[in-house]
Amino acid sequence: MTTRIPLFIGLVLAGIPDVLAIIFCIMGVVRARKIGGKGMSLAVVGLVLGSLAFISIFFGAGTIW
Structure with missing residues (x-):
């Protein structure tokens, strides 16, 4: 059974x-x-990965179990 995690x-x-x-x-x-x-370079990599992780919330990454 799969469920969707609400956006909030x-x-x-x-x-x-x-x-x-x-x-x-x-x-x-x-x-x-x-x-x-x-x-x-470490700060820039962290900035890129943090931004990608934040954007992925809105595209449904990790919303289906």
């Missing part, structure tokens, strides 16, 4: 951590720029 539950359980990941990665990019680029 997905936003609460996955949306909040994804938004926090995006915010912290932006902070990491700013900090890496100040110290000469060390850690910039």
Whole structure:
């Protein structure tokens, strides 16, 4: 039996951590720029993955069990 997780539950359980990941990665990019680029690639990768995870909520990733 498959069930669909409502969008608001997905936003609460996955949306909040994804938004926090995006915010912290932006902070990491700013900090890496100040110290000469060390850690910039890790911050950018985190930003891309956090953004993709947030966008995937709206396209139904993980909504069917």
